[in-house]
Amino acid sequence: MKSKTEFQHEALLESQGVQDILKALARGLDKEQLDFSDDHEGEISLSPEGLLHVKVRARDEGDRQQFEIKVRWEKRPKSVSKKPPNIR
Secondary structure, rough: EHHHHOOOOOOOOOHHHHHHHHHHHHHHHHHOEEEEEHHHOOOOOOOOOOOOOOEEEEEEEEEEEEEEEEEEEOOOOOOOOOOOOOOE
């Protein structure tokens, strides 16, 4: 399969199918390796490690409800001092 820098997949699934995806994501985060693939979009591998920025959002718009989970990280985290500045 073709390797890409972006992967997207959309489907209509029962609740159990969504749970399976969330469990697979949890297993991949535990291993610090997420491999995404399907027959149409190719494949992409991500290596989440270190501190992860997490954003959770939920909306109720009357007839439509949804939630989103966004996780991001830096491949090469910026070096940040672990000591406070000297202030007088």
